[in-house]
Amino acid sequence: MNPSIDFIGDIHGHYDELRLLLAKLGYVESAGSFRYPGGARTVVFLGDYIDRGNQSREVVNLVRAMRDSGDAVALMGNHEFNALCFWQLNGAGGSHVIHCIRGGYMREHSFNKVAIHAKTVESYKGRKQEFEEMLGFLRTLPFFLETDLFRAQHACFDHGAARTLDAAGIHSFSDGDFNELMARANDQFNEYDASLFDPINYFLKGPEMDLPDGITFRDGENVLRKRARIRWWIDPKNKTLRELAFQPGVELPACEAPAEVCGRDFYGEGERPVFFGHYWLTGMPRLIRHNVCCLDYSVAGYRGDGRLVAYRFDGEQELDESKFVWVEAI
Ligand SMILES: [Mn+2]
Numbered sequence: 001m002n003p004s005i006d007f008i009g010d011i012h013g014h015y016d017e018l019r020l021l022l023a024k025l026g027y028v029e030s031a032g033s034f035r036y037p038g039g040a041r042t043v044v045f046l047g048d049y050i051d052r053g054n055q056s057r058e059v060v061n062l063v064r065a066m067r068d069s070g071d072a073v074a075l076m077g078n079h080e081f082n083a084l085c086f087w088q089l090n091g092a093g094g095s096h097v098i099h100c101i102r103g104g105y106m107r108e109h110s111f112n113k114v115a116i117h118a119k120t121v122e123s124y125k126g127r128k129q130e131f132e133e134m135l136g137f138l139r140t141l142p143f144f145l146e147t148d149l150f151r152a153q154h155a156c157f158d159h160g161a162a163r164t165l166d167a168a169g170i171h172s173f174s175d176g177d178f179n180e181l182m183a184r185a186n187d188q189f190n191e192y193d194a195s196l197f198d199p200i201n202y203f204l205k206g207p208e209m210d211l212p213d214g215i216t217f218r219d220g221e222n223v224l225r226k227r228a229r230i231r232w233w234i235d236p237k238n239k240t241l242r243e244l245a246f247q248p249g250v251e252l253p254a255c256e257a258p259a260e261v262c263g264r265d266f267y268g269e270g271e272r273p274v275f276f277g278h279y280w281l282t283g284m285p286r287l288i289r290h291n292v293c294c295l296d297y298s299v300a301g302y303r304g305d306g307r308l309v310a311y312r313f314d315g316e317q318e319l320d321e322s323k324f325v326w327v328e329a330i
Helices: 015-024 056-068 078-086 111-123 128-139 159-168 178-185 197-205
Strands: 005-008 028-030 033-035 042-045 072-074 144-146 151-153 208-210 227-229 274-276 292-294 307-313 324-328
Touching: 015 028, 015 033, 015 056, 015 307, 015 324, 033 056, 056 072, 056 111, 056 128, 078 111, 078 128, 078 178, 078 197, 144 159, 159 197, 178 197
Parallel strands: 005 042, 042 072, 151 274, 274 292
Antiparallel strands: 005 307, 028 033, 144 151, 208 227, 307 324
């Protein structure tokens, strides 16, 4: 793969900002798609194209057009996975039934989950056929991308998860029987052999830890949480809960981190650069570390002060803060 790559973080239905960002990066619009002159650069989209903003359909169509013409690679985000699960009947096509999931679908049609997904459905109003085709496109999105120069995924890169999926030959939901792969991806408690819940969830949502008894926090949507996301690029040994948790805007106590995560694998300082989105950062784009680059700056955040952010990569193994390119949320 050409090492001249522009990584783009979470878009969430913000089509106008996406077009502005592509133009700012030097991509030129033609026939419903964008291409860098001479095809000299490629985009890697880091997932979460849909939900929250008003133009999920337009974003998907542009991402898909660029993917189809070879001008982009589009990875899967947790929102794309959730959309597939929302419409997937548990046991569809004679696949294994996952008993820990209540309700007929792989995602409960609860008030909160319907509210999140409704934005996307609304953008396809009067276009049911196109909606079905969109779901077909989502099935083809890979969980991660790895070359000699970099790694990229929506949330977390985990070596064990990557090798498990490589060994199984499964890099998207189109690498086998779709119904069976969806069952395996949702088999959280290993009801059957060959669960893919952990590897797929590492890439799409990242690792989390249970908080010690009595410790909770409220997330950006005011939901009470008893688990926290983990900084998966630091050695968890001898770290406090505060140091290890990755919940921007939340300060957890500086007590001991739960024992079960203290020995977990982590993304080392000597590894190739890794690019991801998912974590709702705010403020000005900055590197987390010379080889760790999160590009989600909350373009769909409710405060309206987010950014859609790209990193302009040319193969360097030490990333450079001057290579962020962004547009403000409109
Ligand atoms: Mn996400």
